Amino acid sequence: MRFVYLDYAATTPVEPEVVEAMRPYFTEKFGNPSSVYTLGQEIRAAVDQSRRVVADFLGAKSKEILFTSCATESINSAIKGVAEAKGREGGRLKLINGQPPHIITSAFEHHAVLHTCQHLQRLGFEVTYLPVNSDGIIKACDVESAIKEQTILVAIMYVNNEIGTIQPISEISKAVKEKNKNVVFFTDAVQGAGYLDCQVDSLGVDMLALAGHKIYAPKGIGVLYVRSRTPWIPQQDGGGQEYRSRAGTENVPYIIGLAKAVELLKKDQEELGKKITQLRDKLVDGVLRNVPNSHLNGSRENRVPNIASFSIEGVEGESVLLMLDRQGIYVSTGSACSSGTLEPSHVLTALGLSPETAHGSLRFSLGRHTSPEDMDYVLEVLPPIIQRLREMSPTKQI
Amino acid sequence: MRFVYLDYAATTPVEPEVVEAMRPYFTEKFGNPSSVYTLGQEIRAAVDQSRRVVADFLGAKSKEILFTSCATESINSAIKGVAEAKGREGGRLKLINGQPPHIITSAFEHHAVLHTCQHLQRLGFEVTYLPVNSDGIIKACDVESAIKEQTILVAIMYVNNEIGTIQPISEISKAVKEKNKNVVFFTDAVQGAGYLDCQVDSLGVDMLALAGHKIYAPKGIGVLYVRSRTPWIPQQDGGGQEYRSRAGTENVPYIIGLAKAVELLKKDQEELGKKITQLRDKLVDGVLRNVPNSHLNGSRENRVPNIASFSIEGVEGESVLLMLDRQGIYVSTGSACSSGTLEPSHVLTALGLSPETAHGSLRFSLGRHTSPEDMDYVLEVLPPIIQRLREMSPTKQI
Numbered sequence: 001m002r003f004v005y006l007d008y009a010a011t012t013p014v015e016p017e018v019v020e021a022m023r024p025y026f027t028e029k030f031g032n033p034s035s036v037y038t039l040g041q042e043i044r045a046a047v048d049q050s051r052r053v054v055a056d057f058l059g060a061k062s063k064e065i066l067f068t069s070c071a072t073e074s075i076n077s078a079i080k081g082v083a084e085a086k087g088r089e090g091g092r093l094k095l096i097n098g099q100p101p102h103i104i105t106s107a108f109e110h111h112a113v114l115h116t117c118q119h120l121q122r123l124g125f126e127v128t129y130l131p132v133n134s135d136g137i138i139k140a141c142d143v144e145s146a147i148k149e150q151t152i153l154v155a156i157m158y159v160n161n162e163i164g165t166i167q168p169i170s171e172i173s174k175a176v177k178e179k180n181k182n183v184v185f186f187t188d189a190v191q192g193a194g195y196l197d198c199q200v201d202s203l204g205v206d207m208l209a210l211a212g213h214k215i216y217a218p219k220g221i222g223v224l225y226v227r228s229r230t231p232w233i234p235q236q237d238g239g240g241q242e243y244r245s246r247a248g249t250e251n252v253p254y255i256i257g258l259a260k261a262v263e264l265l266k267k268d269q270e271e272l273g274k275k276i277t278q279l280r281d282k283l284v285d286g287v288l289r290n291v292p293n294s295h296l297n298g299s300r301e302n303r304v305p306n307i308a309s310f311s312i313e314g315v316e317g318e319s320v321l322l323m324l325d326r327q328g329i330y331v332s333t334g335s336a337c338s339s340g341t342l343e344p345s346h347v348l349t350a351l352g353l354s355p356e357t358a359h360g361s362l363r364f365s366l367g368r369h370t371s372p373e374d375m376d377y378v379l380e381v382l383p384p385i386i387q388r389l390r391e392m393s394p395t396k397q398i
Numbered sequence: 399m400r401f402v403y404l405d406y407a408a409t410t411p412v413e414p415e416v417v418e419a420m421r422p423y424f425t426e427k428f429g430n431p432s433s434v435y436t437l438g439q440e441i442r443a444a445v446d447q448s449r450r451v452v453a454d455f456l457g458a459k460s461k462e463i464l465f466t467s468c469a470t471e472s473i474n475s476a477i478k479g480v481a482e483a484k485g486r487e488g489g490r491l492k493l494i495n496g497q498p499p500h501i502i503t504s505a506f507e508h509h510a511v512l513h514t515c516q517h518l519q520r521l522g523f524e525v526t527y528l529p530v531n532s533d534g535i536i537k538a539c540d541v542e543s544a545i546k547e548q549t550i551l552v553a554i555m556y557v558n559n560e561i562g563t564i565q566p567i568s569e570i571s572k573a574v575k576e577k578n579k580n581v582v583f584f585t586d587a588v589q590g591a592g593y594l595d596c597q598v599d600s601l602g603v604d605m606l607a608l609a610g611h612k613i614y615a616p617k618g619i620g621v622l623y624v625r626s627r628t629p630w631i632p633q634q635d636g637g638g639q640e641y642r643s644r645a646g647t648e649n650v651p652y653i654i655g656l657a658k659a660v661e662l663l664k665k666d667q668e669e670l671g672k673k674i675t676q677l678r679d680k681l682v683d684g685v686l687r688n689v690p691n692s693h694l695n696g697s698r699e700n701r702v703p704n705i706a707s708f709s710i711e712g713v714e715g716e717s718v719l720l721m722l723d724r725q726g727i728y729v730s731t732g733s734a735c736s737s738g739t740l741e742p743s744h745v746l747t748a749l750g751l752s753p754e755t756a757h758g759s760l761r762f763s764l765g766r767h768t769s770p771e772d773m774d775y776v777l778e779v780l781p782p783i784i785q786r787l788r789e790m791s792p793t794k795q796i
Contacts, residue, residue: 010433011647014424026412026616035408035730036716037723069467069618072636072646091491091498091522100489112636112645119635124489213647218424220467220618220649237517238470238510247510248470249409249611251618318434325435332433 001328004374008214008367009161009191009307010332014257015216015368021260022218022253033250034241043252050259057262058208058225059199066224066242067255071190071211074224075112077235077246078207079103079155082184083120085231086152093124102126102150106138108350109157110188117155126150132350136165136298144175153184158192158203162334162347162363163298164307166196173204184230190214194265194367195273195305206230212254216368217261221254268368276305276366279375283364284308286379291386297348297361309334309363311353315389317361323385329378332363399726402772406612406765407559407589407705408730412655413614413766419658420616420651431648432639441650448657455660456606456623457597464622464640465653469588472607472622473510475633475644477501477553480582480605481518483629484550491522500524500548504536505748507555508586512744515553524548530748534563534696542573551582556590556601560732560745560761561696562705564594571602582628588612592663592765593671593703604628610652614766615659619652666766674703674764677773681762682706684777689784695746695759707732707761709751713787715759721783727776730761 005013025046031039033047048062055062068074087094087101094101105117107129117127128146130138138156147154154176159166173185186207189198194215200208207230212221226232226245238247287294293313312320317333324331334345344358353361364378403411423444429437431445446460453460466472485492485499492499503515505527515525526544528536536554545552552574557564571583584605587596592613598606605628610619624630624643636645685692691711710718715731722729732743742756751759762776 005437007430007433007435010438011428011430013426013428016425019421019424023417026417027414028411030409030411031728032405032409032617035405035728036719037405037728039403039728040408069471069649070646072634073467073471075636076634076645088521090520093489110636115635115645122488123486211647218649218651219430219647220652236470236474237513238473238508247474247513248468249609249617251467251616253616254618321434330429330433330435330437332435 002377004329004377006329006331006364006366006370006374006378008370009363009365011213011219012216012367013369014218015261015264017264018217018257018260022257025253025256033252034239047250047252047255050255053259053262054223057198057266059201060225061228063243064225064227066226066246067250067258068222068224068246069220069251070222071188071209072112072222074209074222075110075188076116077224078186078209078226078232079113079116079153080120081232081235082153082186082207082230083125084233084235086184087125096150099150100124100126101152102128102148103153103155104128104130104143104146104151105155106130106132106157108132108136108160108162108347109155110161110190113155113157113188114346134352135302136160136163136351137302138167138172140168140171140175143172144179147176147179147183151180151183153186155186155188158187158189158196159304159307160298160347161191162345163309163351164191164304164365165298166192166302166304169203169205177204184232191304191307195269195276200225200227207232212258212261215261215265217258218254221251221258223258272368273305276370279366279370279372280305280308282372282375283366283378286375287382290379290383294386297351297353306366307363309361311348311357312360312362312386313357314393315360315386317359319389320362320385323389324381327381329381333361334363400775402727402775404727404729404762404764404768404772404776406768407562407761407763409611409617410614410765411767412616413659413662415662416615416655416658420655423651423654431650432637445648445650445653448653451657451660452621455596455664457599458623459626461641462623462625464624464644465648465656466620466622466644467618467649468620469586469607469609470510470620472620473508473586474514475622476584476605476607476624476630477511477514477551478518479630479633480551480584480628481523482631482633484582485523494548497548498522498524499550500526500546501551501553502526502528502541502544502549503553504528504530504555506530506534506558506560506745507553508559508588511553511555511586532750533700534558534561534749535700536565536570538566538569538573541570542577545574545577545581549578549581551584553584553586556585556587556594557702557705558696558745559589560743561707561749562589562702562763563696564590564700564702567601567603575602582630589702589705593667593674598623598625605630610656610659613659613663615656616652619649619656621656670766671703674768677764677768677770678703678706680770680773681764681776684773685780688777688781692784695749695751704764705761707759709746709755710758710760710784711755712791713758713784715757717787718760718780718783721787722779725779727779731759732761
């Protein structure tokens, strides 16, 4: 049976070159980079070199790059660290004109952002969850209007992880800073890193999060960019690692692996984007043509090359997923982090889809090893599955 | 030149069997364990199996085991999570009889514990840092006396990471619970895991932290044990991973690797302990005999098999370390996490050593690959180095 993995937005395989780069750091080069002797210092030099590679990818300084254990940690650390620095005075909230400190985010962020904001709400912070239009794009003017005297932080994602729409980050950051230059601007760039420009100055962000396992490095490594002089308090206390900003012995093999993955990305990012865009367009056109009553979720134009999410009326996304699985095709209904729940996707309901339609969604996410033949296979297998499921459905809506 | 690594307490090499066990999870078995399709579910099953191995090692239930990115994360999460659950009401500290919530720890914990406690002090919590006697052992009666109405948490380490002394954890937990059964008891068991019984019921602990890279798994994986019904709030928000207690895509390869390392440990733990104790005794006897004015730090008896720390009068520990490095011997002056600072070790000063004596300390930590010949080599190389350094010293104290 053919094996077609189309869930690169959930996680990517680790590139063989990345595995090879990491290998010596498990065994012979196993020293602790904080150790003073030769073995430790060699490892320190390798970690520093990896940090330069990542800093260069973001157009940042090495000292602004922190290695974390995943994007979720980076996101928690960014949001809670700014909340603490700007929103607390000892054991108390720092009220501004009698009102609690205020955070702005969007209704369709990743749960790492949403649940962190909800956690802060339980601790007394105020949070605005901006609505999204049906195109899946946050408008800069909406962000600007939401800013008030108490606003300390804006957190808007670069690319939505379920539908792939690109948010106008530079435009938003400009609007935010013009309204109040003291507001910290953070972006979750996890799904953008593989295909889009992530230079922090052109994006205009103060903080940014990346995940290794969406760009062919392993699960268990992330990056937090913190612009110099951003008011922020580290959230993991202990040893003096990562410029005293993220305690804990460095995950040396994965740091080396992440830098290798970034190097590979730099080599083929543009070419890969073009190739994947073509394949995705082939998929989108094919699905819309061959599956009646199917719709692409979110803007067709402002979209990362590799993600296409469809609403397919009259079917359950999970049933489609399981039937595709039996044909060797791996896709998802939404975010892997939310699977296992019966709730409809918060992203799709934020776009205005009904819970029923949201339940009929399927996300295809392409990647470096996706081929035109994979698309042909999907377009051959999917339409009869949808037809069969619709025939089985007792409601026969379609 | 001979290569003699004697810094296993800083980090261990990853065992080849562990590397082999992890390898397929980078490439062919790369799926996200939260994914619903076959590839995801196979990985989920492997993660579950690893969790059972670790749970069994601790005599705990699978649901009480959380995989984290390192012991530092586990420690931060444990202490801050209990502080939030028991010490906060929304944006405010939960005062008890008008006084802030109170935490007890010792003066010679790892910095992950100390700096986390200091962070909480800045947020209004009260912290008692118990003194240590010159043997390097915390007395249960001292802990008991420090407990008051406001006490929410006691955090005492199992084995001190710099001097290797074993703390009477079961005795302390019994004393704590008898005084007030609602106090949560946490232990940092990082340096105990390789050699001592870590069954949570015999230790009597509610929470416990482990690090992979001290037991021949990689840097970047840790464990947090949380006994059922412990009042604790997760500190990393996002997806529903780890029973909704630690968001973030699981570091699958390292979870598999950690379980393999634990299996290897179970096989040879007792035998290894005996072997290492003999080697360590040979080292201790040799150093005390052949290096005049040298002293073993902490109790000779209540000591983990693999750590021996010496105070050597009239020399700088760092100079000895660098000269040993040139002979291929890797040791440390204290904790790797604190190296690079000029402060004398907080552990040694807590034992009552003067800053000068503390600066003359050397930690040897043995491990699975240490041989009798390694000890012979150290005992041949070390005494002339000390003699030479003392001759070079302008003060000629000795």
